[in-house]
Amino acid sequence: MVTIKDIAREGGVSVSTVSRALADSPLLPQATCVKIKEIATRLGYVKNEVASSLKRGASQTIGVLSFLDDALGFSHPLFADILEGIAKQLNACDYEILLLSDHLSEDADQLISSLHAKNLSGVLILWGSLQSQKVAKLIESDIPTVLIDGFDDEMTAMTNFVTSTNEIGMYDLTKEILSKGHTNIVYLCGNDYYVTRERIKGFCRALQEQGIPCNDSMFHPAEYYHLSNVKEIIEQLLARKNPPTCMIFPDDYCAVTAYGILRDKGYTIGKDISVAGFDGLGIGQYAQPRLTTVNQDMGAVGKRAADVLLQKIRGDVESNVQFVPTKLIIGESICDLT
Amino acid sequence: MVTIKDIAREGGVSVSTVSRALADSPLLPQATCVKIKEIATRLGYVKNEVASSLKRGASQTIGVLSFLDDALGFSHPLFADILEGIAKQLNACDYEILLLSDHLSEDADQLISSLHAKNLSGVLILWGSLQSQKVAKLIESDIPTVLIDGFDDEMTAMTNFVTSTNEIGMYDLTKEILSKGHTNIVYLCGNDYYVTRERIKGFCRALQEQGIPCNDSMFHPAEYYHLSNVKEIIEQLLARKNPPTCMIFPDDYCAVTAYGILRDKGYTIGKDISVAGFDGLGIGQYAQPRLTTVNQDMGAVGKRAADVLLQKIRGDVESNVQFVPTKLIIGESICDLT
């Protein structure tokens, strides 16, 4: 391992000169700066990040802390895209990514201490909840943080927060469904999170624009990516005096699962019954018929979140909430009743 | 931030005693050891990993270096499962995961130096190729490495290597297809990688056991997860004088894409034509009809690889190649010709 000491000896200068040269210090004349750097590359020098981090009290590393269910873990369909967006942005700025596990430390103070002990420059929090002491205290701490797709409405005010335009996404989807003549629609909302409440708003806004009153029968509780409940819910809906002509599922997995269940009951999707999803996963586009859904560009969400975090680390001010646009994907799973 | 200095002051001892106590040094009497630790927890002490790493010349961190295509990136359908397996195993042993990008350093020596500069304990290499100088030199370096699902046959001999039982997986699948009376089968092999060659072996073994000779017409070149070529390939196959009754695709995405293409041409999957996949992704189980495929337990592969790496770091010897069993998933996409 070659250190700045070796370069200093080779160049006949002191270590501080080397250190300055490598940092492009304006104190040094251009000539020595170039000379030192030339020696460094010739010797194959690479800065010891650990020593540098210890000295500076900060590292070129960002932590990614995910609060996904244990069941899904990293296999959550949106996780890989978010991570990729984060990685592209951070790597471009010479930052590394440390994958954090919230299981390692039991209480919030311990978590924050252990983050300090790693000299992380900042932390990206995925799907955190303010109900969690860990998230709440972490946001209040001196460690720069950005939240991605959290659970509580208050997050939009308290901290930097990046998410999709859930309200608009669901508004667009509902409008599309209404344009096909459906009026008896049921939205199987997912768990009571911020994103869900936003989608409900968008759903209601589209209905109201058409003069259709929003009543309780148009909602049914459901859970994101929880496939085992889908069958029971569908049966409850079909048992109604006036079964819905269109069902909006919390996500594309649930929607595609519904395809199979409805088919088994003799329905033809997009003809006798209509189905919509949310998230815009590949699975919906490989399904037959292609699913009408709303695409969330989670890569862009991750990239944006990383970008905001870097700005926060640099001390630049930045608006609190960033919305990444969703896009309506029109498939053939909604029948035309007009 | 509380340091060992603070604990020393509080306990009326020296920093070296604290350091020893926290490391459970046998030099210390049990009593002081317990006392010091009690103070440490009371003050909320957390060891500074950076300083510790600098001193020891090693950190509790494992790098994960992925050589996936740029196009797929982390969104490769198998990546999340592998990563999750790795994370579970490493977190259980108090190791952290650093996501490495091979774009950051241009040549191999630079990459290795930068890994040293981070004091990583070891590196897990995903889908590496020995053709790459980076991979070849990294394996030969003093940094402990384990390969996951690489491209070259030589890998099985050169280094620790973890992969699925590709040969057996394809053997099982082919046997299942043969048992349904198919003899005119075409295997759309993926790119010419180690895993592909293993699967070809398994395919041939199953055929030979039934006395069916393996000839060139039973193979057709294809690419993993490359959906835009699927249509053209299918049309070539259907244009044969004797079109195959069953097509085995390189992966489940290609297989499910084929569903749509074949349907458009008037075929009913599992009735007029048979389709099989590989990987055992959820998508195949949501498709109609359910896809017959081979499941790779990539979570177990990741876990095993992490386990082997930890043993290597500890200096324990370990057999060179580890195979994680595949499992045949029988759907309804293969018609019964008997």
Next chain:
DNA sequence: CTGTTAGCGCGTTCAC
């Protein structure tokens, strides 16, 4: 402009 020096927090050798 450049060199000397003092730590960052921890682990470890060497004395006592």
Next chain:
DNA sequence: GTGAACGCGCTAACAG
């Protein structure tokens, strides 16, 4: 058994 002291490699304050 325990403490003093040094150094891992780098940065920055202070001299000159």
